[in-house]
Amino acid sequence: MKQIQMTNTPSFSLISTKKIIQMNDVSTSYDSKNFALDHINLSIDRGTNYAIVGQSGSGKSTLLKLMNGMMIPSNGTIKIDYMTPNMNEKKFKKMMHTIGYIPQNLGLVKNLTVLENVIIGCLPRLSKIQSMFKKFPENEVSEAKKIIKQVGLSGKEDRKAYMLSGGEKRRVAIARALMQKPKILLADEIVSELDHVTAREIMDLIADAQKRINLTAIMVHHDMQLALEYANRVAVIKEGNKVLEIGVEGDKIVDFQTGNMTTEEIMEMYSDDTKK
Amino acid sequence: MTPKNNIIIGVIIALLVVASYNVEANPIEFVEGLPNLGIVLEEMLLVEPKHIPTALWAMVETIQMAFIGTVVGVALALPLSLLAARNLNSKYVYAPIRALLAAIRTFPSILWAILFVIMVGLGPFAGVLAIIMYTLGFVAKLQYEAIETIDADPMDAVSSIGVSKWQLIRYVVIPESASHLLSQVLYMFDYNVRQTSILGLVGAGGIGFYIINYIKFFEYGKAAIFMIVVLITVLAIDWVSVKIRDKYIVKSQHGMEVTTESK
Numbered sequence: 001m002k003q004i005q006m007t008n009t010p011s012f013s014l015i016s017t018k019k020i021i022q023m024n025d026v027s028t029s030y031d032s033k034n035f036a037l038d039h040i041n042l043s044i045d046r047g048t049n050y051a052i053v054g055q056s057g058s059g060k061s062t063l064l065k066l067m068n069g070m071m072i073p074s075n076g077t078i079k080i081d082y083m084t085p086n087m088n089e090k091k092f093k094k095m096m097h098t099i100g101y102i103p104q105n106l107g108l109v110k111n112l113t114v115l116e117n118v119i120i121g122c123l124p125r126l127s128k129i130q131s132m133f134k135k136f137p138e139n140e141v142s143e144a145k146k147i148i149k150q151v152g153l154s155g156k157e158d159r160k161a162y163m164l165s166g167g168e169k170r171r172v173a174i175a176r177a178l179m180q181k182p183k184i185l186l187a188d189e190i191v192s193e194l195d196h197v198t199a200r201e202i203m204d205l206i207a208d209a210q211k212r213i214n215l216t217a218i219m220v221h222h223d224m225q226l227a228l229e230y231a232n233r234v235a236v237i238k239e240g241n242k243v244l245e246i247g248v249e250g251d252k253i254v255d256f257q258t259g260n261m262t263t264e265e266i267m268e269m270y271s272d273d274t275k276k
Numbered sequence: 277m278t279p280k281n282n283i284i285i286g287v288i289i290a291l292l293v294v295a296s297y298n299v300e301a302n303p304i305e306f307v308e309g310l311p312n313l314g315i316v317l318e319e320m321l322l323v324e325p326k327h328i329p330t331a332l333w334a335m336v337e338t339i340q341m342a343f344i345g346t347v348v349g350v351a352l353a354l355p356l357s358l359l360a361a362r363n364l365n366s367k368y369v370y371a372p373i374r375a376l377l378a379a380i381r382t383f384p385s386i387l388w389a390i391l392f393v394i395m396v397g398l399g400p401f402a403g404v405l406a407i408i409m410y411t412l413g414f415v416a417k418l419q420y421e422a423i424e425t426i427d428a429d430p431m432d433a434v435s436s437i438g439v440s441k442w443q444l445i446r447y448v449v450i451p452e453s454a455s456h457l458l459s460q461v462l463y464m465f466d467y468n469v470r471q472t473s474i475l476g477l478v479g480a481g482g483i484g485f486y487i488i489n490y491i492k493f494f495e496y497g498k499a500a501i502f503m504i505v506v507l508i509t510v511l512a513i514d515w516v517s518v519k520i521r522d523k524y525i526v527k528s529q530h531g532m533e534v535t536t537e538s539k
Contacts, residue, residue, distance in 0.1 A: 069436075070435070095438075097437060097438045099436065102433065103433050107429040107430045107431075107432060107433025108430060109451050110430075110452070111451040111454060111455065123447065124439060128442070131447075132442065132446060180437060
């Protein structure tokens with residue numbers, strides 16, 4: 001059984017207790033019979049580093065797509081920063097500009113350069129003419145270069161995305177999301193294919209940005225150890241249902257639904273969850 | 277071999293026999309006709325080098341026709357391909373555009389050439405118009421199919437930022453389908469040079485005009501010069517296409533990675 005090491009755990013402070021995501025009794029399905037998510041209740045505080053963990057096909061990615069308005073639930077209500085997602089509504093579309101979404105395969109435009117991929121994050125702030133003719137304002141270009149430097153890709157601005165390594169591609173995806181000046185960052189298993197060292201570097205990068213700009217980071221993980229190490233709270237999803245909501249407090253793992261549980265009990269439950 | 281496979285092969289052979297009978301395909305006639313080919317080849321060897329300048333000039337005209345046809349055809353095809361892509365438009369937009377493109381593709385370029393010869397008279401202009409129509413129909417189809425096969429991830433990731441449709445096209449659709457487009461343009465130019473070479477058959481200009489006339493009057497030696505020029509030109513274009521493809525397309529389509537760094 002895996003042991004959770006509590007050393008070097010980054011500490012995050014909750015700046016506001018205001019709920020940024022609220023899901024009440026949310027269900028959604030890709031066909032009429034099978035529910036991808038079944039009666040999910042979830043609320044996430046602003047500024048939290050939140051992790052969603054579960055086995056393949058448990059509905060984790062679906063949950064993220066509901067949080068950025070790309071999917072609409074078949075039942076229940078969702079509020080994202082107190083707004084009901086509706087892509088046709090101007091107000092919500094404006095809100096979407098501040099939700100950074102990194103899909104599992106990162107969604108980089110492989111034939112564009114690093115700088116162009118990052119600049120995509122500010123497209124909603126540009127006029128039609130500016131974006132059509134790639135006439136980017138000086139301040140946006142220098143902001144993009146600053147972020148590229150922050151994610152450690154200085155000097156690689158003009159490199160095409162397809163020429164980058166796996167870790168570098170993830171840095172570009174994070175930089176693009178940061179370029180949006182996001183309130184929320186949604187990331188879908190973006191470190192699962194990386195080696196431990198690179199995975200932690202990427203996680204540190206997000207944790208650093210999260211502290212710096214009071215970002216709410218919601219990340220889907222496969223690795224419970226990594227989730228507990230970085231997140232304030234971890235929701236465990238099993239077959240479309242939320243079965244646990246846990247977090248690290250001091251040197252203990254706390255189950256926020258049923259009270260305190262021992263590390264062994266939590267890991268036991270999690271391994272039951274993933275063995276299948 | 278399963279019994280099912282045997283039945284399929286049997287059906288294919290039966291259809292082949294029936295179809296051959298219907299089109300009067302007779303292998304004996306083919307074998308009996310082979311000596312005639314020998315006569316033609318023998319006469320073709322009597323090349324007349326004094327026609328080389330005319331052949332070269334006719335080839336230049338053919339290349340110019342193919343060039344204009346390809347450039348204008350592709351320029352017209354691009355906006356139509358964006359409108360015909362199912363992942364970018366509602367069916368009320370893409371369905372009529374697709375029907376129009378299918379109608380354009382129904383005619384081979386030689387039929388378009390006949391139509392334009394009637395419209396604008398004999399000469400290369402009719403050929404250029406025919407090539408434009410043919411290129412338009414095919415490149416638009418190949419391109420909308422390329423757009424529809426674009427990876428959904430960048431589309432989803434960029435759409436989720438809340439960008440406009442035109443920004444999505446400018447920053448995802450065009451760059452992601454650009455390598456396909458370059459490949460199609462090269463293929464189309466190559467194809468159009470060969471195609472333009474035969475449009476002369478219906479009086480639509482180009483080197484084919486000379487070839488068909490010399491063949492009609494059994495002057496195979498003169499025709500041979502023109503055919504050799506076509507052959508060399510097509511081989512040269514093919515060689516250049518391969519070089520361009522290697523340089524600009526292969527790498528980006530295969531997403532070659534630089535593996536020197538792991539960060």
